[in-house]
Amino acid sequence: MVNALSYVVVETPHLQAWIDQARDHVGLQVEVVEPQVCVRLRADEKIQRLLVTAVSGEASMGMGFEVSNAEEHTRLRQVLEAAGYAATDGSAEEIARRGVAGMYHFRDPDGVRIEVCHGLGDAASPFVPGRPLGGFRTGDLGLGHVALITEHFDELSHLYRNLFGFKVSDHTQAPFRVEFLHCNPRHHTIGLAHTGGPAKIYHLMLEYNDFDDVGRAYDMALEKPESIGVTLGRHINDHVTSFYLKNPDGWMFELGWAARTIGPEWQVEELQGMSLWGHDRTWLPDHKREEARQILKRLAAEGVRAPVVIPSHTAKARP
Numbered sequence: 001m002v003n004a005l006s007y008v009v010v011e012t013p014h015l016q017a018w019i020d021q022a023r024d025h026v027g028l029q030v031e032v033v034e035p036q037v038c039v040r041l042r043a044d045e046k047i048q049r050l051l052v053t054a055v056s057g058e059a060s061m062g063m064g065f066e067v068s069n070a071e072e073h074t075r076l077r078q079v080l081e082a083a084g085y086a087a088t089d090g091s092a093e094e095i096a097r098r099g100v101a102g103m104y105h106f107r108d109p110d111g112v113r114i115e116v117c118h119g120l121g122d123a124a125s126p127f128v129p130g131r132p133l134g135g136f137r138t139g140d141l142g143l144g145h146v147a148l149i150t151e152h153f154d155e156l157s158h159l160y161r162n163l164f165g166f167k168v169s170d171h172t173q174a175p176f177r178v179e180f181l182h183c184n185p186r187h188h189t190i191g192l193a194h195t196g197g198p199a200k201i202y203h204l205m206l207e208y209n210d211f212d213d214v215g216r217a218y219d220m221a222l223e224k225p226e227s228i229g230v231t232l233g234r235h236i237n238d239h240v241t242s243f244y245l246k247n248p249d250g251w252m253f254e255l256g257w258a259a260r261t262i263g264p265e266w267q268v269e270e271l272q273g274m275s276l277w278g279h280d281r282t283w284l285p286d287h288k289r290e291e292a293r294q295i296l297k298r299l300a301a302e303g304v305r306a307p308v309v310i311p312s313h314t315a316k317a318r319p
């Protein structure tokens, strides 16, 4: 059973642009592993949360999922292999760069690299954000969530639910098929969407502890409006207030705050929309943007709203 999204691995032809955005805009800590070749991005006390490596070819992103210990790591491999996913051991260098105790990897049906790890270690030094920040909300909730556009919805849903042990949080069929899945109290760690378009990474959500850090990231993005993929808004399901920032490889960071958490009493919901307000998807065709606008107007007319639940550690006083 997977406990959390532990880290992501990025291969990019734009390493320096990644470093600059991660440090100066998102506020991650950059630690150089090999100059011009590989950096670790830190979001907390862990050795890394994003491992970014330069490549000359196409950009890619893979995910590292964590299990509780070595026994579970081995057991899950057997489950995956019985289901037809041939896993390959991580090399000594891959394991050292990630700072994990063990790792194997395979490709999902869309070709996305999936790593299964255990024992992601703490760094030797405290976390120092790239810009003044109240930090990121990680811990037992994992790094954040990833939304994928898939060409193999049923196979991926089967992989996450029946092999990895995720549970459904909510879903919708319109305007296209979407399923949100959780593996810990974070409302969703994975979102799957079948839009009819080609498979791609849609976004990685990182959650700030402090709302002001979303606002400051938004101020910076407004200086380059073309960097905003989705405007400020609030999601209808996890209640995150966020906007989406395009990264140098064209997929996006969702930078958010105040996600609600869910427990074992959770009831699966059919979603009435994607957002309570805002979240204008600047990349959508005009008629789809208009459709989304009409949904927001209907929700507003119905008075649909959600309380803001502030995690206790976001409320502590800052110097």
Ligand SMILES: [Fe+2]
Residues within 6 Å of the ligand: 145, 147, 203, 205, 254
């Ligand atoms: Fe999201």
